[in-house]
Amino acid sequence: RKEVEQDPGPFNVPEGATVAFNCTxxxxxxxxFFWYRQDCRKEPKLLMSVYSSGNEDGRFTxxxxxxxxxxxxxxxxxxxxxxxxxxxxxxxxxxxxxxxxTGTRLQVFP
Amino acid sequence: GAGVxxxxxxxxxxxxKDVELRCDPISGHTALxxxxxxxxxxxxxxxxxxxxxxxxxxxxxxxRFSAERTGGSVSTLTIQRTQQEDSAVYLCASSRRxxxxxxxxxxxxxxxx
Numbered sequence: 001r002k003e004v005e006q007d008p009g010p011f012n013v014p015e016g017a018t019v020a021f022n023c024t025x026x027x028x029x030x031x032x033f034f035w036y037r038q039d040c041r042k043e044p045k046l047l048m049s050v051y052s053s054g055n056e057d058g059r060f061t062x063x064x065x066x067x068x069x070x071x072x073x074x075x076x077x078x079x080x081x082x083x084x085x086x087x088x089x090x091x092x093x094x095x096x097x098x099x100x101x102t103g104t105r106l107q108v109f110p
Numbered sequence: 111g112a113g114v115x116x117x118x119x120x121x122x123x124x125x126x127k128d129v130e131l132r133c134d135p136i137s138g139h140t141a142l143x144x145x146x147x148x149x150x151x152x153x154x155x156x157x158x159x160x161x162x163x164x165x166x167x168x169x170x171x172x173x174r175f176s177a178e179r180t181g182g183s184v185s186t187l188t189i190q191r192t193q194q195e196d197s198a199v200y201l202c203a204s205s206r207r208x209x210x211x212x213x214x215x216x217x218x219x220x221x222x223x
Contacts, residue, residue, distance in 0.1 A: 031209065032209040032210070042216075043201055043214035043215065043216055043217055044153070044201075044214050045214065046212075046213070049211065087152075087153070089212075091209045097143065097155065097158045097166055097208075098212060099155070100152060100153040101152065
C-alpha cells in the first residue's frame with residue numbers, strides 16, 4: 001500500500017461548483033498534514049496546513065479524519081483559477097520526511 | 111524575504127556528461143529536500159538533509175546520483191554519466207524545521223540528449 005494515495009482525477013467541474021478531494025495515508029502515527037497546489041509547469045505551493053480540528057481559509061476547507069486515516073479538501077464556489085493539481089502531503093512512516101501524493105487534477109470550466 | 115532559489119533554471123546536456131544542480135534554501139531553514147518530477151508525474155523524493163544529521167538518501171535512484179549540503183545551507187545535486195531517463199524537473203525545497211511546511215524553488219529543468 002502506498003503511504004499516501006490520491007484519486008488522480010481529473011475532476012471536471014463548472015464554475016461555482018463545490019468539489020471535494022480525499023487523500024488516504026497509511027501511517028497512523030502521522031502528525032503533519034498539508035495540501036499543496038501545483039500549477040502546470042510550476043513548483044508546488046502550500047495551499048493550507050491541515051489541523052486536527054479542521055480549518056478553513058476562504059473557500060477552502062481542510063479536514064482530518066484520524067480514525068479512517070484520511071484528509072480532505074473542500075473547495076466551494078469553484079473559480080477558473082482553481083484549475084490545478086492538488087497534492088496531499090503527510091509525514092512518512094518511521095521518518096521525518098514528508099511524503100507527497102501523486103496529486104488530484106482539478107479542471108474548472110466556464 | 112528571499113525564497114528558495116535554484117540554478118540553472120534549464121540545463122541541456124549530452125548523455126554521459128555530469129551535471130551539477132544548485133539549491134539555495136531560505137536562510138535559517140534546517141531541512142532541505144530534493145525531488146524529481148517527470149512530465150505529468152508526481153514528485154519523486156530523492157534525498158533529505160536535516161541539520162547536522164546524516165542525510166536520508168533512500169530516494170536516490172542509483173549511485174550516479176549524489177548530493178551534499180555545505181555549511182548547513184547551499185546544496186548541490188550531482189548526476190554523473192547522465193542518461194536520457196534522467197530528464198526531468200529537479201525541485202528543491204526547504205523548511206524551517208523537520209515536518210514543517212516546505213517551500214519549493216522554481217526547479218531546474220534537465221534535458222539529456
